Amino acid sequence: MPQLSTPGPDTGAVAEDASQDLPTLLCLPHAGGAARAFAGLEAALPRAARTALLELPGHGSRMAEPVRDDFGAVFEDLIRSSAPHTTGQYVLLGHSMGAAFAYEAGRYWSALGRPPAGVVVVGRNGPTARRILPDLHTLSAPAFLESVRRLGGTPPQLFEHPELIKLFTPVLRADFTISETYTPLPGPPLDCPLWVCAGVDDPMVDDAGLRDWEHHGAGDVAIEWLPGDHFILDDPAFHAYVAGVLRTLPRTGTTH
Template sequence: MTTPSPSAPTLLCVPHAAGVARAFTGLGQALAPHARTVALELPGHGTRMREPVRDDFAGVLEDLVRATGAHTARPYVLLGHSMGAAFAYELARHWSALGRPPRAVLLVGRNGPTARSLLPDLHGLPDDAFLDGVRRLGGTPPQLFDHPELVALFTPVLRADFTLSETYAPLPGPPLACPLWVSAGTDDPMVDDAGLRDWENHADGDVHVEWLPGGHFLLDDPAFQGYVAGVLRRLPQPVV
């Protein structure tokens, strides 16, 4: 496995709704020459599944602040996928306010905070309707829905994450000054061009919008991995 150079930034990754840190394993391997990839695990997910799941945005953000603090002392980049894009954006604002901004933020598969929603909200629906909506969105292993014990285990996690994602509104404070790299798959039903460009309303720096082949779940797609590698290569070297 290729070892990143000493000057390579740390790539801090926040997953999608009901996603886990290991979702970034393939991306981390593909980016090994360009970054040290650190995938963040949310409470109640993956390796932290014994912890209570949370549906309060401020509380989850505080958890992520604690998890990322040690990584912000050296050059770093934030990447958030879908729900994770909202957290990546707010993490960047938090650390920027403390004088430790990221070199860039990559926002994947999510419209800007003030864009119109393309799909109806699911988080407040009864369980059957909620799970049917989740199933139709894709991304959740279909066999999960065939096992009542798994459905009972994961429904609270899914509902909490959809609550976080669907009720998010930007926190008070200035927009970001660091570059934003916004991307999505051309077949992603959850985004549109106007929505992606809405991120321009929440940035004081450059905003780059890129459409890539694929759908909503594209972390393992070679085109997406090549795109992220290209962004990392284009970042200016930090001044020592």
């Protein structure tokens, strides 16, 4: 199990002396995504939250580390990096693959008496919903890359340069393996507010799938459709949605 005292970088926090009473928003990226995917959201919320953009091994600023395709191994890494941010008021936010990690991290910290003020899951059907799209991680390399390209969200230039394809294909395949083979970990459902949202044109979710989250939250579960497709992280409507979630949190004083 992860060591809860292990420190992790707070890559998204603003100056502590100006934001002691702000909640921390811990952001977990989609398959193939890096922490910088949330840079627009971070810039949109300077007075609403301190942001912690959590990076996965083998991604973004941690590209030199080995990429992992095992949910449990990546989850332990995320628990270590999130630990320093769970002593005050915080919210977990995960997009697509990151939504599964945010949900499980919320359950983990709740079981240890450090529950989040809420969890926001974006662009992912519930853990026990039927899958809409066929699995991609088992496809041959050409079919896999073409399927990823059609989903959007990946820079087009990646598919035009063999050296980039060679660099990023293992990362994408590992992440899709994690995302497509994930099943809920043992234990009770999430016992804190759960906010569920997705773009109305997202091909990876449907109404029944989003409502599956209602079976995995013991507290309030709110579901909302937003403008856009699967990749809505930079959409002003999404930024406004997250700001609205943060406004519902109870105010807290400075913690020491």
